[in-house]
Amino acid sequence: MSTPLEHDYIGLAEKKKIPSSSSSSSSEDGKTFKETELRLGLPGSESPERKPLSGVSLSLFGNLNNNNNVMNHHVHVAGAKRGFSDAIDAKWAFSDAHGSDSDLGKPSALFSPRGSGNVVGKPPLDPKTISTQQGNSINTPASASQSIKESKPLQEKNPQLPATNEHASAPASKAQVVGWPPIRSFRKNTMASNLTKNNDEAEGKPGFGCLYVKVSMDGAPYLRKVDLKTYSNYKELSSALEKMFSCFTIGQCNSPGLPGKDGLSESSLRDLLHGSEYVLTYEDKDGDWMLVGDVPWEMFTDSCRRLRIMKGSEAIGLAPRAVEKSKSQN
């Protein structure tokens, strides 16, 4: 029995293969990193060249610059961009239900293996077993424990597996699993602000890095909180946000032209993308709303107070760095 995917935080992700089943994936393979990299910017704008590492919140900006690449691709190769709706598509196709919360901190490569279709293949119990269990298990604990003892362990857990993640970010601190160690937000935030105050003496020690900011999305009924310190670059942040907010765009996916879980046709995706463009913005320390992605990651995390996923149409007028002092309509 294979290890359930949901325990991926310990780095089992590498074991999974990237699926070749998706026909369109081959179109992706030939692209160079730069070509597939989505640029941050307003619709139609050309963003300046930048280093891959500061590759920017790719997917939330829609695929205007590289439309053809991302249609139908179910494979998320590191560095490839995905439209917001692509992320949704990937989810439905791949039953990416189960990310342990720790996924948020992982490199984006996690998305591909997770989605490979294996995930649904290895259940702890198949439905038949459940129904036969039902009769005796609910009423007769004694016999049930017997049956539990007899069945093989659900999962071979190798205790020697190192718990540290293999992680692309700075070696000084490891990827953070959500909610671990179990320290309350109030304490984390307090200690984190201790560190920023003592930054000069800190010698670059990561310390309490924890920075919860609220994320709202236009049209969504409720907001989310993310810890910016669990990501090391814009890409990770973007992936995580897509995952978090994809459920709000479900309605847009359910238009008649869509065949459902198997994948979206090229034309309908294009419609979606044009219709559901989102732009990621943030409010900085001065209360100004800026586009995400223009400044180095560390500078961003230092100054970001809250995030807002805005409809593209509303973002016209926000330009990187050239922010008017008047606050946005938020």
Place this chain on the structure above:
Amino acid sequence: MKKAAYSFPEEVLEHVFSFIVSDKDRSSISLVCKSWYEIERWCRRKVFVGNCYAVSPPILIKRFPELRSVTLKGKPHFADFNLVPEGWGGFACPWIRAMAGAYPWLEEIRLKRMVVSDESLEIIAKSFRNFKVLVLSSCEGFTTEGLAAIAANCRNLRELDLRESEVEDLSGRWLSDFPDSYTSLESLNISCLGNEVNLLALERLVSRCPNLKTLRLNRAVPLDRLPNLLRGAPQLAELGTGAYTSEMRPDVFSNLAEAFAGCKQLKTLSGFWDVLPSYLPAVNPICSQLISLNLSYATVQSPDLIKLVSLCEKLQKLWVLDYIEDDGLEVLAASCKDLRELRVFPSDPFGLEPNVALTEQGLVSVSEGCPKLQSVLYFCRQMSNAALNTIARNRPNLTRFRLCIIEPRSPDYLTLQPLDDGFGAIVEHCKDLRRLSLSGLLTDRVFEYIGTYGKKLEMLSVAFAGDSDLGLHHVLSGCDNLRKLEIRDCPFGDKALLANAAKLETMRSLWMSSCSVSFGACKVLGQKMPRLNVEVMDESGPPDSRPESSPVEKLYVYRTVAGPRLDMPGFVWTMDDDSALRIS
């Protein structure tokens, strides 16, 4: 005589019942017979609702028409660690509205982990003439505007405690909304507020309230204002300082020391943000009378901590950062023989290497030296079975033991074995253990120990542990008094859950996230157990879009008499027998 029992007047029974305060006893009384049930419910004044969704406002109000005090808890405990997404629930508004209509004489509202709006606070402020106590613990959703309404309208307010709540701090002006004629404040805790409050208003408020016993300031209150505040309230018993730093000037120091010395009743200290070590000795005059000291935000080194702690011979409760190190804990063990509770928090939980010399040895020392130690919360980076064994044998009177070894699945660092035996020793020797949190490398065996010995265990927290369903089964079938079980990232699945479904009705709640419980099993559980709410949380989409065998992201099961709740956000589904899937 038999006849006398029947003609016992209600008033007499009521009077007798008024001496019975514990909830459990009250519950027992109400089960004696129908007439006792009736009498009891009319004279019940205080109610504790451990899970706001286990019951509903109408049910509460119908049964207890004359309440004066209500306590409600909302989100599951793991919400403290951001495992519960925003919008999950725990909304106080429906409760507050209902109570506003039904209990005009309500005096006390205590909420924990609930979402409270400014509107709710305004309703409270205007609806209860005799309102006295408002405690919002780890709550969120309100701003200082809501607080202004409370300040302005609650003439008889005694206690305003915002501990660890997330308040949108728009301005410190709200404090000035307490009218000048208002003098009944006894307890104020604003430690969670981010902005500065109007200091002049604060000083005036403090000095005109003669019964003020508890004052917990926020970080923004500067140290040089503290002496004035203390002089205005020499009767203070509990103080939380603001930022404990200032320009080092001798007059500030002596002023402060004098002010502390003037507080003869001061027994509890907390706060201590941004501590300048040379100011710590200002509290020396009162160390010998302190019973509770919270230095868990004080980033000072071991020698300074030692100097302070060694003077606190009456200390019963110490919360501190791991800067105290093993050496400091040894001094603690030698100096504070009355210690009941110790919490050691990590100063650098996300660093890869230890930054302080704090190991299992510190805890062992304290377990040896402090005979009354009952409650432990300890973050460290290494542990051994031998140490746990020693601790267990030293302190069989432990009632709460929470150990967090920072790296998940860390084995015994000496033998590289799982820590099953160590924790086994804890549950075996500490027969009154009520609360346990596990960490480190653990197999199913530790759960076998827990099921066998943890007969008084009420709350168990498990993370990254176990091998199979057997582990979960041991706990559910063995722990007779289990009320709350929270599990994350363990390979526990359907079998144990379904086999012990009936057990879940005897518990308050079960939380399982990132485990192996399938959607199908959740449906079965929901269908078979109508008095449980089986809630599945999945932020990536409806679980029925995936095969039944797919594991669910998060599962929260709790007993209820109120049926499925109706305020679920889009990522929560209730499994019940109406439809296998109901999307709210």
